[in-house]
Amino acid sequence: MNRLSHTIVRVLDVAVIAIIIGAIAVATIEVAVLLPAQSLGAKSSITLPVGFAPSTVAQLGSRTLGQGSIGTMNGSLSFPAAPATALTLQLAFLLIVVVPLLLFLRLLRSVFASVDHGEPFADDVARKVRWLGLGVVALYASKAIAGITVWAFLSRDLTSGPLPLRPSGIDPLGLFVGFAIIALAEAFRHGSQLRADADLTV
Amino acid sequence: MSIEVRLDHLLLERRMTLTELSERVGITVANLSILKTGKARAVRFTTLDAVCRELDCQPGDLFRFVPEG
Numbered sequence: 001m002n003r004l005s006h007t008i009v010r011v012l013d014v015a016v017i018a019i020i021i022g023a024i025a026v027a028t029i030e031v032a033v034l035l036p037a038q039s040l041g042a043k044s045s046i047t048l049p050v051g052f053a054p055s056t057v058a059q060l061g062s063r064t065l066g067q068g069s070i071g072t073m074n075g076s077l078s079f080p081a082a083p084a085t086a087l088t089l090q091l092a093f094l095l096i097v098v099v100p101l102l103l104f105l106r107l108l109r110s111v112f113a114s115v116d117h118g119e120p121f122a123d124d125v126a127r128k129v130r131w132l133g134l135g136v137v138a139l140y141a142s143k144a145i146a147g148i149t150v151w152a153f154l155s156r157d158l159t160s161g162p163l164p165l166r167p168s169g170i171d172p173l174g175l176f177v178g179f180a181i182i183a184l185a186e187a188f189r190h191g192s193q194l195r196a197d198a199d200l201t202v
Numbered sequence: 203m204s205i206e207v208r209l210d211h212l213l214l215e216r217r218m219t220l221t222e223l224s225e226r227v228g229i230t231v232a233n234l235s236i237l238k239t240g241k242a243r244a245v246r247f248t249t250l251d252a253v254c255r256e257l258d259c260q261p262g263d264l265f266r267f268v269p270e271g
Contacts (some may be wrong), residue, residue, distance in 0.1 A: 197243050201245040202236055202246065202249050
């Protein structure tokens with residue numbers, strides 16, 4: 001048993017439980033707040049998880065995007081919406097974030113569990129590490145695409161030309177880490193082949 | 203693979219079972235079975251040395267190259 005791997009497996013177990021409990025709590029609070037708000041005719045808004053850094057927002061000044069607005073505190077984009085719509089979108093977004101995160105943690109736990117059991121080069125470990133790398137690349141690529149889309153959308157209305165600002169959300173380091181994990185998966189695949197050769201060496 | 207292992211022929215000629223050979227050379231029956239059935243990917247020289255000593259044969263008696271096709 002590898003002590004570090006064993007500890008990481010336990011930490012990941014706790015993290016998964018915490019995320020599930022947290023997601024249920026957030027969903028419960030959103031339902032508890034937004035449903036009564038609808039019956040009272042209150043207004044609510046949808047806040048998109050993409051936007052610009054606060055310093056960028058300061059340069060933009062008080063800018064509106066149709067009916068939407070850019071928050072000056074966190075640079076996020078907000079649009080007014082009916083409480084039921086806001087609730088549906090918030091819950092959908094919660095699922096979109098939580099489910100892949102849980103799958104990612106499950107894969108990571110499986111890899112560390114294999115190491116803990118003394119089987120780091122089992123056949124499926126390389127495949128799981130590759131999926132982890134692809135997941136990281138997909139996450140940062142989608143963040144970059146979302147950031148560029150928001151930047152392009154905001155820039156199109158300006159008669160003076162596109163915003164001379166670099167869009168937020170582009171993280172080359174994150175993409176690099178993802179590709180590094182994919183390269184590591186190839187090393188695991190090679191290790192799996194060497195292990196198979198060693199197992200069939202008489 | 204094109205390398206044919208003739209361990210079963212040699213065991214028959216020497217009137218020896220795989221289990222007996224396993225006990226003499228100190229290699230498990232499972233590993234010798236991998237060798238006998240041609241599933242082995244590599245053979246250590248120490249294994250070859252032990253098997254040839256117990257079966258009183260040459261390494262060339264144990265293996266034969268059979269071209270594919």
